Amino acid sequence: MTESADIAVEVVGLGKNYGAVTALKSVSFSIESGKYYALLGPSGGGKTTLLRLIGGFLRPSAGRVYLHGAEVSHLPPNRRPTSMVFQNYALFPHMTVERNVAYGLKLLRVPAGDIRDRVDRMLAMVGLEGYNRRMPHELSGGQQQRVQLARSLVLERDILLLDEPLASLDARLRKDMCLELKRIQEKVGITFIHVTHNQEEALTVADRIAIIADGELVEEGTARDVYETPDKRFTAEFIGDNNVLEGAVAAVFDGRVALDIGFAKVEVPAPPAPVPTGARAAFSIRSELLRIAGRGEDMGASWQVVPAEYVEDVYLGLTVSHLVRLPDGTEAVARQMSGESDGNRFEAGQEVAVGWPTDRARLHLA
């Protein structure tokens, strides 16, 4: 192949069936070297399958895997430049922390003195100095995952695969570990591929995110792109807290698409791809961009405004969600920082208007 040297992972038409079950359809994408990459998607979407195909724990039913430009589809896990961190329970229970981390080097017949140095350095890197003699059952879940991390990193292979490494940790610890993972990745500079179904986790750690659902790669981009300007409707529904409204394309004119959503016509920025008039389409707008005002209140020229009926507010700690019902019966959510809300101005059943900045909505063709 003719990949430039800084593509760490390239998969081409990768597919996997388990008997009659198709876990992965035909996925192609590539990952730049040294990036923190997240595979995000709903349960059963095929993330683990994809990761295991890259790591060599599964044989593909179709397609190829290239690591640093070399075809590896036929190689076992230990002959690939990858190493895997598993969800849980994957430390050798009968070995101390030190022996767990050293085991891979021992198999490679690294001299004992070197092993000790490298193990100590790696334990320091993951924040576990002095834990050498502990047994795995004497460690917390977070510490066990750090040991796993050290065991993989000490091999100095340059692609690290992590399959829901934080799934069994509590929310608080998960947050800390996310930042820790990110810090370690930046320090060692190798490629991390991190599977998770938790969007917050993915947004925290990843430079780039791929959305995987139903055995397909839905969308792929920087964390910010995927969150702020998703291309696909699925992404908008999956990440963040978006309102999605459906309609038909009524007209296309200078950079705008007029969408007929039944009870109103709204303008949405046109995507780069051509939009046929009359096509079914949807648009999404993040709930924190939605604003509620009294009927007839002016929001400004660059805003789209539709009528609605106020339903209720839900206090969520950091934010407050205001629920409104649109004339066609669908509900929409407007989110506000709790501190910012100057008390709730509206009552259930009250006629209101909801608006959003025109250029922040995204059109999704079916």
Place this chain on the structure above:
Amino acid sequence: MTSAADNSPPPARRSRELPAPPARWRRYLGENGIQRWVFYIPVVFFVLFFAAPMALTVVWSVFERTQFWMEPGFTLFAYDNFFTSARAENYLYSMLHAAAAVLISFVIGFPIAVFIRRRVTRAAQHRVILLFILPFMISELVRVFAMRPVLGRHGVVNSVLMDLGILSEPITAILYSPLGVIIGDVMSFLPFMIFAGFLALEAVQNYIFEVCDDLGAGRVRLFADIVLPLAAPGIFAGSVFIFVNSMGVALVPTLLGGPGAVNAGLIANQAIVALDFPLAMAISTIMIFTLVLLLYIGHRLFDLTKILEPIS
């Protein structure tokens, strides 16, 4: 006032437990009497059926022998009788044969356990294990007896080997010989090794094997560094079962061992037939101590409490 209020549990909690028994019963059982007595049932059972018989065995072994039974007293005559006759030597041979049966069972049975754990799909594993229980549905007597037409002079093994031209005359050493006893023990008790080995391996997460693939541990390293240490408590448990049964089950040497073949169980049986009860008890006592010693060694080596808790 306050301390009384502190000690009594809040009424809401009590009502969540068992419904309060009627007053008549409450008098006998107390507040949470039922739970307390249920807890003692296993203890009573253990004392009645395990501890007491064993204690009596030891006590009776030093009683005086009478013509048909025994009477209280203290004499080491039975032990003297045991150690100064051929019985002691036979007992040692019995231990040796039992050890051989354990070794062979490990060599055959443990790989089977590993195979089932590693190569059989998860859903089918327990069904395969159940297959190895089937022989236990057949009376031990029939099962052991059935080996005679297999291993005998004109048995299946010999006829097949002779028909294939591998042998020119039948091997007679495999029946009515110490070898026959060992084969019989292995055939009878092999499933214990498979069960215990499998249970120990079942507690090992699949991830562990995948980590080994990732690190590049070959078959030999995987077996020596990971599988064997993790399964060691289970292997030990299976070994103790096989050892004890090989020593104690008199049926095998009786049916397969030929003249003069004995194991510890058969020696005790013979003593009972001869109405020498103290001797039978002495032999049993020696067996108990042999076993306790084995368990102690095993515990020091493997920490037997691990057998009962899944390795986490």
